Amino acid sequence: MSKLTRRTALFASVALVSAPALAQPKRGARAEKVARKGKDADPTGSPADTPLGPVDTTARWAYAMDYNTGATLLDKQGDDEMPPSSMTKLMTLYIVYSRLKEGRLKLDDELPVSEKAWRMQGSKMFVQVGTSVRVEDLIRGVVVDSGNDAAIVLAEAIGGSEEQFVEIMNATAKKLGLTHSYFKNCTGWPDPEHHMSCHDIAVLAAAIIREFPMYYHYDSEKTFKYNGIEQQNRNPMVQKGTADGLKTGHTEAGGYGVVASSLRNGRRVILVLNGMATNRERSEDSERLMDWCFFNFEDVTLFAAGDVVDRVPVWLGADSTVPLVAGKDLVVTMPRNWRQKASIKISYDAPITAPVMKGDQVGKLVVSGDGVPNLSAPLFAAEDVARLGLPGRAIAVLSKYVTGT
Template identity: 40%
Template sequence: MSKFFRQPFSGNNGGRYAVAGGADLLSGQALQVTAHKVVCRTGDFVSQGYSLAPRAVPRRFASPVCSVLPARACLPIRILERRMNITTFAKRLCLLVPLIITPTVWAAEQMTPAAPQLAAKAYVLMDATSGNVLVENNGDQRLAPASLTKLMTAYIATLEIRRGQIGENDPVTISENAWRTGGSRMFIKVGSQVTVSDLLHGIIIQSGNDASVAISEHIAGSEDAFADMMNKTAADLGMTNSHFMNPTGLPNPEHYSSAHDMAILARAIIHEDPAHYAIYSQKEFFWNGIKQPNRNLLLWRDKTVDGLKTGHTDEAGYCMVSSAVRDGMRLIAVVFGTNSEQARAAETQKLLTYGFRFFETQNFYQKGTELAQATVWKGTERQVKAGLAEDLSMTMPKGDMKKLSASMTMNPQLVAPIAKGDVIGKVEVKKDDQVIHTANLIALDGVEEGGIFRRVWDSIRLFFYGLFN
């Protein structure tokens, strides 16, 4: 059996009694812990099927672990550690599962059909918020990415802008090497000066190989040096099946990526730099007397699509990375190796349609939100606020949110000094007893070491704590 926390509970019962498992902080209605589960009564309905009744117990066993949800449901929470205050955490974590139920009847579960089989070498559908992969086929296979490579080229350029290493209006002198580059072009002239901003538009919208070489030379001095930057950046992002030899995507046996890696890159582009991401939605760009359209056909066909990039070589086939947002849910679809421009758009659309139809995203908490207060030993403060190191969200088949449960584990012997940002615990979200997501809990504030009396006294307390726990 899990251990109760031995801390007083001040719920909405006026302090008259303590309730095993805690109470509804809004109404004072009792909750009960049974076999590691917290059950919640809503009218005549008892979630998980456990019996439920207010029950007075000795205060030393009180353990507030749950509060009632606006949607009249409660996420089962397992208690894993003791000697910490988790009232705030439990009150908010119960919001993880907004089950759609009446007081007495569960909503009918929605059937989720198998994902569509695409006419492509590889494909991935990713939830942009959480990074969860919803659908994949050969997602980690190393393939020629063609001009999808330019997503990395543009990403590094915007990263250098944000770091202050280059400026949007910096003039870039076009070398003969850049001018002579074959394939799709922006049609920049040798010896002319083009701003970084215009080159970015030429890379993203017109898929200009000449623009890609020009900006790589401006940033790193040469294509080879820029390729080193590309590979380091890929490693930093966790793109484990990518290796770049040039900024254009022109064929090279050692130049490859994967559908999953491209989804990771697209997610970074979307989240890290919304201002520059807007360029990916532009349908055309005019330069040197030539107006060229964006090759992403979905920008014309689906108003919810707002990026990202296409690619094509004989080896790679027709590839596409696209993103769309509907009702606050953003998906990223990556398709490698289709047989035509029309096919890559159609196959990508199938993935997006499937994802929006049968999945949902629940955003739970933003990083830095206080979820708990943990006990601190030998410090100037007795407690430290705990919150998430990263935003917590989940994307699952519609109707599956009610199958989630959560557990929180914290270090029961947190000894000062504690620095802001130190990892002090974790939250595990489970579905059918399988861990599907883990998030770190960090200290939201620092706690300095206490005085000599506090340190000696807490050392004695910790000694006896260790004997009995």
């Protein structure tokens, strides 16, 4: 039997669920699908879904998430497979940073430039064939210059060839749970089978920030000069100082795209947009939507790890009640008007029967409300409650039989 006990609606939260995962078609069908989306997907003027209702964006694909809680703030075909262009290089950087953190690569290591890297077209760092380039310079060449040539130098050094490095990319994508990503190269060069989703890109960006804070500072560099050539960071929000990373991209099939992260008053938001018609649209939409995410939502600590959420009755226990705790800080993202619209309940099976062990999950916190997507979080026993001895159990059973309570 399930019982709900209502607490005063002092707290509430947002736990936004991403769009359902798409069925995985065969590789040939997937390639056709990705190529088709560049022309036949929803019009760029259609709005994105948010907990507060539709929000306009010129992006064909869009996704925004709160970094601290993982809450989805904005979603427009966020799990659709799309051409990610140079946003692909985030995976290349993730693998480079992993090797650096493991000590298998050093910032001062010098890597050889192959003819393939030197001849690579598109955005370039302008490395020279037959020379060697420091890893740190190559990282800047990828982050600031979006250099395809720099990405290939790194890929060949780590994987032995770009093709073998791509195998590492796909294995890493599985490890990170990127279910709508498949790589064919390390640069984002157009390929009908090469795709990511906005949601996957946001998850990857969050992983870079979380796991490699010692290298994330490269993302905020506005210029980088190599071989006498100075280039500006292509990320418009980094240039304006409204974001501290991460990457832009552009191809004919994918349009103009950006993944940006901004930290304001201790709260970080990651925004991914793709499929815009012009660089101006990318710049204007990314800044407007980032501001919207910060203005309309806030992170709230409902309960700290040791806070007693409630005390619930225990049947046949040495103690009549057991305190419930969240087990960890329960921080959630909520619309700023949550106090007027949210309610909170404690749900548990009644009666909770002794014995109860500290750490047992015995209930859950349930949050709901108009404009507040549903959330449930587990609650745990904060103390042991032993089972009554035989005489005590007999008295309790008799009392229940006589009084009905």
